[in-house]
Amino acid sequence: MKLNESVSTQEPQDLYLPVMSEVLEVKRLTELETLYTVQLPGGRDLGHQPGQFVEVSVFGVGEAPFSISSSPTRQGVFELGIRRVGLLTEKLAELKPGDKVGIRGPFGHGIDLEKFKGKDVLIIAGGIGLVPMRSLINYVLDRRDEFGRLIICYGSRSDQELLFTDEIAAWQEDPDVDFHVTVDRGSPQWEGKVGVITTLIPGLDLDLDRTVCCVCGPPVMYRFVLLALKSRGLPDEAIYMSLERRMKCGVGKCGHCQINHSYVCQDGPVYHYPDLKSLEEAL
Amino acid sequence: MTRNLDINVEHLTRVEGHGNIVVNMREGKLEKAQLEIVEAPRYFEAMLKGRSFHEAAIITSRICGICSLGHQITSLKATEQALGLTVSEQTVLLRKLLIHGATIQSNILHAYFLAAPDFLKVGSVFPLVSSHPDVVVRALRMKRLANDIGEVVGGRAVHPITPVPGGFTHIPAPDELKELKRRLVEDMTPDLLATVETLKTLAGEIPVFERDTEFISLRSDDDYALYDGDICSSDTGRVADSMYREMTNEFIVPHSTSKHCRHHRSSYFVGALARWNNNHDRLCDLALQAAGALGLEPGCCNPYMNTIAQVVEAAHCTVDSIRIIDELLERGLQQEEPDQEPTRFGTGVGATEVPRGILYHEYTYDRQGRLTAANCIIPTGQNLENIDDDMKKLVPEILDRSQEEITSYLEMLVRAYDPCISCSVHMLDVDFVE
Amino acid sequence: MDLKFLASDRVEAFVSHLMQQKTVYAPQHTGKHSVALEKVDDPAAVILDYGRTMQSVKKFFLPPRDELLSFDLTDHSFTPAAVEPLDAILLGIHSYDRAAIDRLDYNFSQGHPEKNYLTRREGVVWVGVSFEPDEFHFSGSVGISPHETAGFDAFLTRVREGYLVEVLTDAGRELVSGFELPPAERPKPAPGHFHQHIFLPQAKLNEVMAASYNNEIWAEMAEKCVGCGSCNIVCPTCYCFNVEENVDITVTGGTRERIWDGCMLREFTEVAGGEVFRGGLAERQRHRVMRKFKYLSDKTGHPWCVGCGRCTAYCTAGISIVSIVNRCVSDFEERHTTAM
Amino acid sequence: MAAKPRVAFFDFTGCEGCELNQLNFENQLLDMLEHVDIVEWREAMDDRPGEYDIAFVEGSLSTPDCIKRINDIRRRAKVLVAVGACAVQGGINGMKNTRPIEEVREEVYGKDKYLFPTLPALPLSAVVKVDVNVRGCPMTQLEFLKVFTALVMGKQPVEPNSAVCVECKLKENECVYEKGMICLGPVTRGGCDAHCPSFGQYCTGCRGLVPEPNLKAMEEILVKHGLSVNEAWKRLHLYNSHELEGLKS
Known part of the structure; x- marks a missing residue:
């Protein structure tokens, strides 16, 4: 094979130039997390899939990838849920409505919705993993008749750190959503379950033949969730996982997000679990 | 007049390193007038023991960042003599150029940033940014150019990189030297003339105080001795640099972490004023004109005039830098490798004039080229006893002034010496026991 | 093939002839022991007989520090960096470095084609030169001969009295037109022998490397390696x-720059919050070698190592990629013979 | 923009070369003064006030008085920046820590040693929390400017962690090892733009060791290039005695 045969014939692009976009709303979710509503110039549609990410930048500080938290069904604006953990996110936490941020994207391989349609959708989200999963949840809720049951398992370190509490309350109320939540450490006020997220899985009411599952959370969570899902008999083919890695370019050039032969920014961040098995460093 | 006086200036400002001025007078009797040196000792002796000759100058130049180039060059000279390493004429020229750059930088820094605020009665150079912007911009321009000599030739102005035993690790490009020359001619020379004009307007602020003093500096037959020469005392004349111990006679005093020195009298003076007094006949015309304009005369015994001598010297170094660059360009710069193959292992002495006065390094190496003995005698250490003697004469002469004024006179006196306290404390004198 | 002859004493004139047409970049001494590809000002400074440059031609298309945009902090506007085609003659390039550019071309064209790199790539005329393999070269083992002319517009093969000149493309023809070159009197000699070989047949590449994932060699190399990243930074592929932000001292603006990075460096996989995904030197060493011989090769069928020997030549710890791969091969073969 | 940050400079045991280097920003000094109020700087001025936003501190701690002063500075400073090898990692002063302190004092001051109290030379971080490091001997000017602008912008500066080799190779410097010299670049933190190797000199390790240094491998490299094991460790100790003594125990 000649090397250049597999190369796309697209015109070369200015890959690294951000689109300056306006922050419309800033909402504190917890002490660490903030939800930003962002609008592209002219209210242009971002055109993303649940699970995809954008590169967000503040000049003089830097750029980093963040998952999109809103569903593509809600057009005109998009939302980013961001935890304060570093330089850039510190700066983002200072943003006010009307401020500008640079946006590139959407990038990456999101959730293949065609494969989810008509199925029961099981979502397992740990901590900040709920941010991208919320995109899928709201998609399912907005196109409710295209999907089967919606089952959500959400684990958080503590009840103070629960994200999207308004929406959680709504999901709990919604008879059409099977919502489960647990916290590692509950405060005295917490009346719900206490325990790690895997403790939710044995009690789930699953129709194994028609369930697809999407998992997103901190790196340590994946192995244990997989074990729990396997013990329930869920086939590997039904499992999708969203991974986090360091990324600089978002477009398969900078090399940081490479896991074995795969670039997370191109093949992921959402992977079909059978494809992950060949990536020894993935989990 | 009977008077009680207690002056205690803790951590004197605008000097390099940590020192306190302490003056006690009880009923008109001066009990104490001294500069206490409280800089924490660093024990360089322990750092040098058994070190390779490659590292000697790297370590000793860390005695003091202000005088790092002086320490480095002096250290290299001592090492080269001890190990029988030869240096080329080009190396000597480049080293002399480096010394000029460092001398201009240090003298200008002292005159404008450390001493001038006293003349203008402000606490630092920073208020001058708005009150005298053109003067500050000029001072910065002069300092930058002096530092650029260090950066182009030495790789870095503070703790230079390229000078090593036997030569240089990097030779500047002809274009870089040409550009330095252009700036020396077009910027530095007019800036120096302007500096002289500015100082003339402040001449009235320089205290009148004289004390007959012994002045010690290098002296050479060929030039205004900075890089090398004999040791010369205004009292006793010239001796070879190997006689430095007889010229310094270090002793310990309880109020100072730095050792003191004396020679023919109770104390002696080193620095720009000593060089002026001993070597004014070797200065270029521009420097002599500056001295004339500022009222600096041969045999000057007013230590406050040291700042003026520094400016005069900066003029000389500028003119001589231009001459050296011309000579280097004419000879053509050679990409020489440093000579680092020892031909002997023994003891060597280096003596160099650094901005604050004469500096001595002496090293002994074993057959592996490792240090077995080291001794460094620093200019400020040599001046400390002289400063104390000055204070003892000065205080009774100004007793009619207020305590604030007396304090200010004393602070200005110490600053006039441009003391480098950290240097003076971190001297070395030890034979390592293997 | 039409072979011409360039006598040693006419090389300078030939360089001058090229310089009249376009800017020329060619190997020149940057120190007593080092050669680098630099813009030619003095034709006499060009060195065609050299071992290797520390950096390959990559640096012209993907500069070590490359401004992406400059920004204004007062109004949050930005200006894209001006990217110009190199539009120059690259003279005296070894075949492995030309092969490396094919690989980079692939990377910057696949998926999202990148304008910065591809723009700079335009307008280049390639003049190769043969090399005499030294103690580190092993490009023969990955199918790249010292005489390989693929990708060049013209190629110079060293012979005793000068160079044999092959004109390979129209651009090459244009380059030499107007400079009189007599026909060569003898054919191209055989290329020099390599002193280093990897014993890994390309057909078995995937199989051997896949079986080497848990080889002890990675841990053994981690003992010797200091993780300085030099092997990455000098690699032509x-x-x-x-990406870094540089803010001016006036704090009113600055630039966003990309800088070469390397997978041997600890921070390469570090995410905000501190997690490092390849924390150990063994895993990083494995990733580096697997990238060259497996991960990217699986996709394209070509090894991503071109055998230039730089990573080994510039490794102060003396780690040899040839030894690593050969160890993988021998362990694989041993296991397979014992299994039978 | 909010009020200008109040900035103060302090020095402990060291050569004051870092402070001099701060005064050597002739081309940037006036721009820098636009952004901050300098409220304390003994080497350059005599005012002595109270609180400050940013304290730049040079030198290592080597007397009981130093410990008192640094605690006081820490209390009064919002951001404490350690400037230069002495302050960041103990630097050259740390070499004395490798020998019994009494022996060293006696060697220098003989019977008068009790006049001058001393402690092992410590980096600031051994006594107080340090927020930012500006490394180097003298402190790297390039890094100081980056830290300065970051702090003025109110962001935490990024500390370079990769080896000097990276920057040296980016500049395509002739490798110091190629010239037959040794070099500590492979285990020394970059951020200096490989300043010394760019001027033909070997890296002496002034910016401190990289995180998780493989010292056994570095020893092998130095020995392979002609140093004895003893000499190899001496070279590594030059600026890093404090850390190396710590790693030993």
Whole structure:
């Protein structure tokens, strides 16, 4: 094979130039997390899939990838849920409505919705993993008749750190959503379950033949969730996982997000679990 | 007049390193007038023991960042003599150029940033940014150019990189030297003339105080001795640099972490004023004109005039830098490798004039080229006893002034010496026991 | 093939002839022991007989520090960096470095084609030169001969009295037109022998490397390696980069720059919050070698190592990629013979 | 923009070369003064006030008085920046820590040693929390400017962690090892733009060791290039005695 045969014939692009976009709303979710509503110039549609990410930048500080938290069904604006953990996110936490941020994207391989349609959708989200999963949840809720049951398992370190509490309350109320939540450490006020997220899985009411599952959370969570899902008999083919890695370019050039032969920014961040098995460093 | 006086200036400002001025007078009797040196000792002796000759100058130049180039060059000279390493004429020229750059930088820094605020009665150079912007911009321009000599030739102005035993690790490009020359001619020379004009307007602020003093500096037959020469005392004349111990006679005093020195009298003076007094006949015309304009005369015994001598010297170094660059360009710069193959292992002495006065390094190496003995005698250490003697004469002469004024006179006196306290404390004198 | 002859004493004139047409970049001494590809000002400074440059031609298309945009902090506007085609003659390039550019071309064209790199790539005329393999070269083992002319517009093969000149493309023809070159009197000699070989047949590449994932060699190399990243930074097919913000001292503006990065460096996989995904030197060493011989090769069928020997030549710890791969091969073969 | 940050400079045991280097920003000094109020700087001025936003501190701690002063500075400073090898990692002063302190004092001051109290030379971080490091001997000017602008912008500066080799190779410097010299670049933190190797000199390790240094491998490299094991460790100790003594225990 000649090397250049597999190369796309697209015109070369200015890959690294951000689109300056306006922050419309800033909402504190917890002490660490903030939800930003962002609008592209002219209210242009971002055109993303649940699970995809954008590169967000503040000049003089830097750029980093963040998952999109809103569903593509809600057009005109998009939302980013961001935890304060570093330089850039510190700066983002200072943003006010009307401020500008640079946006590139959407990038990456999101959730293949065609494969989810008509199925029961099981979502397992740990901590900040709920941010991208919320995109899928709201998609399912907005196109409710295209999907089967919606089952959500959400684990958080503590009840103070629960994200999207308004929406959680709504999901709990919604008879059409099977919502489960647990916290590692509950405060005295917490009346719900206490325990790690895997403790939710044995009690789930699953129709194994028609369930697809999407998992997103901190790196340590994946192995244990997989074990729990396997013990329930869920086939590997039904499992999708969203991974986090360091990324600089978002477009398969900078090399940081490479896991074995795969670039997370191109093949992921959402992977079909059978494809992950060949990536020894993935989990 | 009977008077009680207690002056205690803790951590004197605008000097390099940590020192306190302490003056006690009880009923008109001066009990104490001294500069206490409280800089924490660093024990360089322990750092040098058994070190390779490659590292000697790297370590000793860390005695003091202000005088790092002086320490480095002096250290290299001592090492080269001890190990029988030869240096080329080009190396000597480049080293002399480096010394000029460092001398201009240090003298200008002292005159404008450390001493001038006293003349203008402000606490630092920073208020001058708005009150005298053109003067500050000029001072910065002069300092930058002096530092650029260090950066182009030495790789870095503070703790230079390229000078090593036997030569240089990097030779500047002809274009870089040409550009330095252009700036020396077009910027530095007019800036120096302007500096002289500015100082003339402040001449009235320089205290009148004289004390007959012994002045010690290098002296050479060929030039205004900075890089090398004999040791010369205004009292006793010239001796070879190997006689430095007889010229310094270090002793310990309880109020100072730095050792003191004396020679023919109770104390002696080193620095720009000593060089002026001993070597004014070797200065270029521009420097002599500056001295004339500022009222600096041969045999000057007013230590406050040291700042003026520094400016005069900066003029000389500028003119001589231009001459050296011309000579280097004419000879053509050679990409020489440093000579680092020892031909002997023994003891060597280096003596160099650094901005604050004469500096001595002496090293002994074993057959592996490792240090077995080291001794460094620093200019400020040599001046400390002289400063104390000055204070003892000065205080009774100004007793009619207020305590604030007396304090200010004393602070200005110490600053006039441009003391480098950290240097003076971190001297070395030890034979390592293997 | 029409072979011409360039006598040694006419090389300078030939360089001058090229310089009249376009800017020329060619190997020149940057120190007593080092040669680098630099813009030619003095034709006499060009060195065609050299071992290797520390950096390959990659640096012209993907500069070590590359401004992406400059920004204004007062109004949050930005200006894209001007990217110009190199539009120059690259003279005296070894075949492995030309082969490396094919690989980089692939990387910057696949998926999202990148304008910065591809723009700079335009307008280049390639003049190759043969090399005499030294103690580190092993490009023969990855199918790249010292005389390989693929990708060049013209090629010079060293012979005793000068160079044999092959004109390979129209651009090459244009380059030499107007400079009189007599026909060569003898054919191209055989290329020099390599002193280093990897014993890994390309057909078995995937199989051997896949079986080497848990080889002890990675841990053994981690004992010797200090993780300085030199092997990455000198590699002609490494293209990873980091992005940094530089703010002016006036704090009113600055630039966003990309800088070469390397997978041997600890921070390469570190995410905000501190997690490092390849924390150990063994895993990083494995990733580096697997990238060259497996991960990217699986996709394209070509090894991503071109055998230039730089990573080994510039490794102060003396780690040899040839030894690593050969160890993988021998362990694989041993296991397979014992299994039978 | 909010009020200008109040900035103060302090020095402990060291050569004051870092402070001099701060005064050597002739081309940037006036721009820098636009952004901050300098409220304390003994080497350059005599005012002595109270609180400050940013304290730049040079030198290592080597007397009981130093410990008192640094605690006081820490209390009064919002951001404490350690400037230069002495302050960041103990630097050259740390070499004395490798020998019994009494022996060293006696060697220098003989019977008068009790006049001058001393402690092992410590980096600031051994006593107080340090927020930012500006490394180097003298402190790297390039890094100081980056830290300065970051702090003025109110962001935490990024500390370079990769080896000097990276920057040296980016500049395509002739490798110091190629010239037959040794070099500590492979285990020394970059951020200096490989300043010394760019001027033909070997890296002496002034910016401190990289995180998780493989010292056994570095020893092998130095020995392979002609140093004895003893000499190899001496070279590594030059600026890093404090850390190396710590790693030993």
